[in-house]
Amino acid sequence: MPRIQAASVAEHHARQRRALLDAARALLAETEQAPSMAAIGRRAGLARSSVYQYFASxxxxxxxxxxxxxxxxxxxxxxxxxxxxxxxxxxxxxxxxxxxxxxxxxxxxxxxxxxxxxxxxxxxxxxxxxxxxxxxxxxxxxxxxxxxxxxxxxxxxxxxxxxxxxxxxxxxxxxxxxxxxxxxxxxxxxxxxxxxxxxx
Missing domain, CATH: 1.10.357 (Tetracycline Repressor; domain 2)
Incomplete structure (x- = not known):
């Protein structure tokens, strides 16, 4: 299990979610195309499987x-x-x-x-x-x-x-x-x- 770099699990999840949103936004700005979950995960520093813990699709x-x-x-x-x-x-x-x-x-x-x-x-x-x-x-x-x-x-x-x-x-x-x-x-x-x- 990845080490939690936050004061609480809730804060950790909020940070990870924020990182995914920022990654998706950056990729949209760069390519103007729908980014894949794998690409978003890579940009945020997360595995593709981890992205699905925060977003279903x-x-x-x-x-x-x-x-x-x-x-x-x-x-x-x-x-x-x-x-x-x-x-x-x-x-x-x-x-x-x-x-x-x-x-x-x-x-x-x-x-x-x-x-x-x-x-x-x-x-x-x-x-x-x-x-x-x-x-x-x-x-x-x-x-x-x-x-x-x-x-x-x-x-x-x-x-x-x-x-x-x-x-x-x-x-x-x-x-x-x-x-x-x-x-x-x-x-x-x-x-x-x-x-x-x-x-x-």
Missing amino acids: AEDLLAAVVADVFPTWAGQVLERVAAAPTPGTRIWAYVVANVDLFASSEQAVARALTRVVEPRVLQGPMEEFHAQLQGPLRQALTEFGEPEPETMAELIDSLIVRASQDVGATARTQARKTADVTLARLRRLLGPYLGLGPQD
Whole structure:
């Protein structure tokens, strides 16, 4: 029996499960294909048979990745929104954080998941992700004085998605440069509306 490198068996299991999720996520980012249980085990430093102690199948493991990544992505955006000092800068922080997600390796994970996971598995987490982000964005728009916060929030999301299409289609080595160009375009559009200064 492998030696437990944790304060308790429960903590050991939590660490191993975390390692498997991280391994699957890394392989999805690298290959944009569904990784095998053996490949995930190798990346996590576990035998293939050990992977099945935590997940009954590859589909089960990928569903767990879906359940794990969407809250993580939402948390990354919301943390940056919350750190901004004014309603206008919170709205801009929302834009920047979303474009940065498009430019990161997480976009490859998102593309892979849409290919290898059943739509019914993705639907709920995606809807929750959208709802988690829309609430703070609409709140910031309301505090900013926007008379139609829900409509404007949807428009901002549409702008982000449309403007970021080039980022998602760019080779990973060029993604950051493309994201900067995208942000410059969005700032020209939204900067006057938000009253952004040179340091915002």
